[in-house]
Amino acid sequence: MNHSHTLIDSVLAGERRALARAISRIENETEDARVILSAIYSRVGRAYRVGITGPPGAGKSTLTNKLARHYRAQGKQVGIIAVDPTSPFTGGALLGDRIRMTDVEVDAGVFIRSMASRGSLGGLSRKAGEAADILDAGGMDIVLFETVGVGQSELDIAGAADTTVVVLVPESGDGIQAMKAGLMEIADFFVLNKADRPGADQAVMSIKMILGFRPHDATSWLADVLKTQASDGLGIDAVASEIERHRQYLLSSGGLETRRKARLRQRIRGIIDEELHEVFWNPQRASMLEARVASLATVGLTPYDVATELIGDFRKAVSPKSHV
Amino acid sequence: MNHSHTLIDSVLAGERRALARAISRIENETEDARVILSAIYSRVGRAYRVGITGPPGAGKSTLTNKLARHYRAQGKQVGIIAVDPTSPFTGGALLGDRIRMTDVEVDAGVFIRSMASRGSLGGLSRKAGEAADILDAGGMDIVLFETVGVGQSELDIAGAADTTVVVLVPESGDGIQAMKAGLMEIADFFVLNKADRPGADQAVMSIKMILGFRPHDATSWLADVLKTQASDGLGIDAVASEIERHRQYLLSSGGLETRRKARLRQRIRGIIDEELHEVFWNPQRASMLEARVASLATVGLTPYDVATELIGDFRKAVSPKSHV
Secondary structure: OHHHHHHHHHHHOOOHHHHHHHHHHHHOOOHHHHHHHHHHHHHOOOOEEEEEEOOOOOOHHHHHHHHHHHHHHOOOOEEEEEEEOOOOOOOHHHHHHHOOOOOOOOOOOEEEEEEEOOOOHHHHHHHHHHHHHHHHHOOOOEEEEEEOOOOHHHHHHHHHOOEEEEEEOHHHOOHHHHHHOOHHHHOOEEEEOOOOOOOHHHHHHHHHHHHOOOOOOOOOOOOOEEEOEHHHOEOHHHHHHHHHHHHHHHHHHOHHHHHHHHHHHHHHHHHHHHHHHHHHOOHHHHHHHHHHHHHHHHHOOOHHHHHHHHHHHHHHHHOOOOOO | OHHHHHHHHHHHOOOHHHHHHHHHHHHOOOHHHHHHHHHHHHHOOOOEEEEEEOOOOOOHHHHHHHHHHHHHHOOOOEEEEEEEOOOOOOOHHHHHHHOOOOOOOOOOOEEEEEEEOOOOHHHHHHHHHHHHHHHHHOOOOEEEEEEOOOOHHHHHHHHHOOEEEEEEOHHHOOHHHHHHOOHHHHOOEEEEOOOOOOOHHHHHHHHHHHHOOOOOOOOOOOOOEEEOEHHHOEOHHHHHHHHHHHHHHHHHHOHHHHHHHHHHHHHHHHHHHHHHHHHHOOHHHHHHHHHHHHHHHHHOOOHHHHHHHHHHHHHHHHOOOOOO
């Protein structure tokens, strides 16, 4: 307990090694992660959270790093959380670290951290949100979430961010592809990166056309499409301005509070789901399931029969009176 | 009940409209979906299930349709289930239907169906698997799952398939991108489509190089990379042969049974998760959550405190003795 308290104090003081250690505990789901998160909770809420997402190869890392430099030049403290899909045979986060661009890492004002999902994709955006809480409580002004690659993480991260930026390139397909990918719904605005490549203007037009189908009225936010060449630093200031414009919109419309409450709701639900899951799948019920799966072809039960049986067993066990 | 029984008989007789209606009930989670699935369960297990996945724009629809034609030419009954991400403002499945290629649809031997996720992405692969059960019991020899776009569906579908084919194009990035996307782990083999485009050979080499890092021994399956030009029908026979070779491998190695048991296990777990979720989030606990979220900033509770409170309430309510 004393140990956790020292770590909590160091997190609140913004010490980099403490931030890293606290995030590792979240990632590894250690017992004291929850103690730490509860202890810092009253200090959370100041940092602005921006999700940078989009298909692989769109240049999200580059854009994220250039944005981080932009904010650093304004004297802001910046945290970057790179959210990787699980990669059982290589270690997703490891890869993420290795091939990451490193031009901002040497700057002590930027804290970079990769997080892998270790199998539970649903849990990843919650963990990323909790890691952002650590950075928030530690004094970061901006937390940038960057998703690595395809997968649910790409869409989920919108749930952890105040503003979500979807990065596309001319080659990543037109607006219809982005719509099919579910990216239209989560984008607060789009960045068309590598805008010097052929087809850039057509891609912008196509995205804008699809955006026109989104229901909106005079007061709603209209998602724009910005062009960048992130590797040359072109268009980064405009992206930062658009993030700020969206933040102002959310503040004045009450949208920021709505989003943060939605996030809180999701987070409480996530904690409950995981806890129920843990209580349900004790070794005994896990064995029951295995035995049923092994014999299901022979005994004429359906998956629904087995589910009903296991839930019945759970109902008996979970009762507070079951130990009487 | 009588009504469901008629539908069940018609499903088992392979009547197309009955198959469509049964799948709609699964998609809409109506009460009798479960009755139907249980009733047909003993007739499930003959169809071979192939997942066709990969990034947007890779040509999955085209490849799927050409494969369907290939199997039709062999006199096989083919079902196609196109799995779409949710698209709240357009209706994902609607879009999927509209922009789908239609050259196989007129053939009565091919049954095509789009399924949207309607918000619960985790549930989509289970529903796709249940839809495949319907088609399986209805006499289809092959069920092709085709994922539309990015998102968890792309990875999840591997859990519903016997053989998973990942489709890439030269432009969709190299092997490292695919690895980052989590696609390396789920691929039983790769198809490099649009192989007449520049960079095709480098893309194949790059994927093969990354595949070389997968742990394997003399008896393991080695994922290959096949080149196709699906829109011209080139390479389709080779893809079908590779699917067959993988099926034979799974049959002889016992891998097919292992996969099907894993699927069954996942499905039972999915049913349980959904049921627990439904029991947990009754209107009363949903209101408790809303009240807490509304006041959380002011009362000094953490998300963990609220989760603990709600779980305590659930434990009391779920007890079989709670009505005494």
